[in-house]
Amino acid sequence: MKNNITFDGIINLFTEKTNFTIIAHRRPDGDAVGSAAGLCLALRHLGKTAHWTSSDPVPPSLEFVPGVEHFTCTPNPNAFVVTVDTATPSMFDKLPSELHRIDLKIDHHASGEDYATYNYTDTTAAACSEIIFRLAQQSNALTDDVCRAIYVGLIADTGCFRYANTTANSFAIATEIACRGIAVAPIAEACFGTRTPAATAALAHALNTAVYMGDAAICAFTAADKARLGMTDNDTSEISPFLRETQGVNFSAVLTQASDDLTEFRLSTRSREKYDASAFCRLFGGGGHIRAAGATITANSPDAAWEQLTAAVKTFVGER
Numbered sequence: 001m002k003n004n005i006t007f008d009g010i011i012n013l014f015t016e017k018t019n020f021t022i023i024a025h026r027r028p029d030g031d032a033v034g035s036a037a038g039l040c041l042a043l044r045h046l047g048k049t050a051h052w053t054s055s056d057p058v059p060p061s062l063e064f065v066p067g068v069e070h071f072t073c074t075p076n077p078n079a080f081v082v083t084v085d086t087a088t089p090s091m092f093d094k095l096p097s098e099l100h101r102i103d104l105k106i107d108h109h110a111s112g113e114d115y116a117t118y119n120y121t122d123t124t125a126a127a128c129s130e131i132i133f134r135l136a137q138q139s140n141a142l143t144d145d146v147c148r149a150i151y152v153g154l155i156a157d158t159g160c161f162r163y164a165n166t167t168a169n170s171f172a173i174a175t176e177i178a179c180r181g182i183a184v185a186p187i188a189e190a191c192f193g194t195r196t197p198a199a200t201a202a203l204a205h206a207l208n209t210a211v212y213m214g215d216a217a218i219c220a221f222t223a224a225d226k227a228r229l230g231m232t233d234n235d236t237s238e239i240s241p242f243l244r245e246t247q248g249v250n251f252s253a254v255l256t257q258a259s260d261d262l263t264e265f266r267l268s269t270r271s272r273e274k275y276d277a278s279a280f281c282r283l284f285g286g287g288g289h290i291r292a293a294g295a296t297i298t299a300n301s302p303d304a305a306w307e308q309l310t311a312a313v314k315t316f317v318g319e320r
């Protein structure tokens, strides 16, 4: 990947253009929502027309984020189209095809593609929201609500400033946000201190069924498991990080069968220093970060998907 636009070049585009459609990746997480909603609010503060979208709805746990009200299911393809936190076209290809002509990509993933007219990737940013913060700041568009949205992305991708990607710049941005008098504790409480009853049930299922292979921990949810536990796909987001917390576990993987397409199994992985989770996910055409990555496995049955996963894990962790 190679940037073909500078930070200042992006500021100029934000000044020149009047109408924006922002795309966040499918199954939007805290950084995707924080980046998209934050950028949307900043552009609106500049007097622009701006909406944002994703191929999946905003999860209920992130509906509190300022700027979520500008999410649209009918995005304007004739606007200037910007993707945020979205490494590859596969992360937005379920959106209408007229939206696939991307004008500007703003991202922080180390793996990905330059699929836009203008591509800007800063892999030193712990969260894409960090880039959006600096862009909004330089554009004089840093409102309190922009900061709140960005803080969501910042704590989501750094795990509340615990992960290896956390830098002095992450803390500097948090400091600048706190210095404005914004109450940060309720944001952290909403993101990290609250769980749905179904997510707690999902955690119990994971703890009861996890399989350990060498220093890897893996578990699976079939569509039937999800129905029995009353779960949505959002209720599994905590599980792969949780499994990794066990002493001696250096890699965790959670496989979840999609309810709408029973041949689709979503894979969420986490790793410690020893392994590259994104390299593992690339085996299945996915990607992400070194410590947190995802992919989709296609299989005719949960058993077949599980077999694919365990075979790959066995080779990956070198267990015989």
Ligand SMILES: [Mn+2]
Pocket: 031, 032, 085, 108, 126, 127, 128, 157
């Ligand atoms: Mn991100």
